[in-house]
Amino acid sequence: MFASKEVPVIAPSEKALIPFVSVENMMRLVHHIGIEKVLVELTDAVEEDFRRWEMFDKTPRIASHSREGVIELMPTSDGEIYGFKYVNGHPKNMADGLQTVTAFGLLATVSTGYPVLLTEMTLLTALRTAATSAMAARHLAPRNVRSMAMIGNGAQAEFQALAMKAVLGIQEVRLYDIDAKATAKTARNLANSGLTVTSCTSSQAAIEGAGIITTCTADKQYATILTDNMVGGGVHINAIGGDCPGKTELHRDILLRADTFVEYPPQTRIEGEIQQMDADYPVTELWRVIRGEAQGRRDDRQITLFDSVGFAVEDFSALRYVREKLKGTDFYQEIDIIADPDDPRDLFGMLQRAKD
Template sequence: MQNATRNMKILTITDIQKMVQAIGLDHFFKRVIAALEEDFGRWDEFLLSPRHATHYPHGVIELMPCADQHLYAFKYVNGHPGNPLLGKLNVVAVGLLSDVASGYPLMISEMTLLTAFRTAATGVLAAKHLARKEAKSVAIIGTGAQSEFQVMAFASFFRLEEVRFFDTDPQAMSKFSRNLSRQKFRLIPCDSITQAVHHADIVITATAAKKRQSLLDIGDIAPGTFIHAMGGDCPGKTELSEEFLNQVKLVVEYMPQTLVEGEVQQCTAMCIYAELWELVCQQKYGRQDNREIILFDCVGFALEDFSILRVVYELAKEHRIGSELPMIPKPNDPKNLFGLLESSRH
């Protein structure tokens, strides 16, 4: 891999901001969506595993690895729903990309922003196969840290005319409205979940509470709706009831992980129609008629981190963004690591 023996590239929050500004938010989303589609389309080339999760009463800390024959990637990420009350983010993350041939790390990157980007982009990739092509309205339940990313990703692919939104926190709704006030679509704050999802073409559930919930009844949802359910992402944390799940077509990212963490932890594998890669590779149909209610149970999978890490690595090289730091020893004799300590004293 080119650059495998050079200094490791470091991408900070500021670097990601510069990168998005350099190419534009819409184009950045399109590039990430394209990378996701390419990687899900070569599913059999990857070495895959569920993430390693360490659970605590107040949250979870996870490692998420994924590799092909050229690149190895992993992400460190947490999920602490109580953090916002302490002035901290619910989710923070750091990612690493390495060269498989040498084992040398190529890049360490912030991944708090990138996790929000790739989660939203994955929802759009699923929607390309599962939502109605003429979808014009989105309803989002939960207007926390990831909500604007979700809406802007869908706006990069669909011609959205209106976005209805609801949160139990009025301040979060005000923040959401301010951040998206300059967009072309209409913003409609709602007083309830039922009001928000009424006749919506696309519904996004993005709540953070670590508990069993039942946000929707099937009667709330219009025929033909696509649901991107992304809030249920660990054992014991769901947004929809088993009864609801039994009345929709279910698609997941990676069954061994989603059965433990997703909405479908309440079900069995027999209830799941497909994994996302099967739709991308055209092994199974996506939407088959305009009245199907289809739910994408999105818990976040390491392949998505792999995709966005390789995108930002290429963009960082193209636009000369980021720093290169001497994080890897370079002794004259590879067998004389101790000699670096001796040379440092002169």
């Protein structure tokens, strides 16, 4: 892992070492548990934290926008544990052979400020995004839904399909992407998943008979993946791709017919599909549905919309899940990222002694 960079060791103190989960180890951890089981357990972990929503420090993410994309820091805390995620969103990266979204995250102890976990979060974000979608769908989708449409067949597509299968019992996924190669890639990856995979050549074809319509496209612009006349009643729309200012996927007429559920309104009004709507467009906070304080799906003909932009609490859930699952495994390395001299005031002495 560390190429030829290994050097003789000056033993750091125990407290100075924190577990680091590389991409490689994250993949091992996921296979060790099983992907679908991870998705089910993550869905429960996210739901647990939505249930105690008020305990979390909530700050809209801190975004640094550039012409090419955005770099964001998403911090939160439940009073005992602090977590944050670094994540970028660069739609043009794909053309250069790079990931549109990469991420890593950290947990720390609030009472000391000492980090306790550093981990890759590109994979983990894909998993937690799918788990959050499944959690919302569990409360909002029509009963006994068996078919879903997946519009946008990029990096998130398979995770979404498997989460809906594992958590809701979805049996068929109907794929569509403007790039047929992306659809072929997704179909190939899901070939042995147990899902019936139907590749479609239009959004219209993909949503036929689907009780859940997931949109997850990456263009940083106002797009219209779904128009009003395409969408019948009795569906749940899971809109993931519209997640920053200037980036939406749904025609506003759909929003006028739908009941819209969101993570954290101050963030969603800026970043979500509802950025197209007036400031008083009614939304329901998803955590209130989960707590039984607000109604989810009301009837079979209703259109429900989860206008998902991703929120720090979901990353927190994923991070604490990984931390828990690491116990007793060796799917991590210990890295020496905290200077922890024996006498805390003697940082200089520690440096000085390292010379001898």
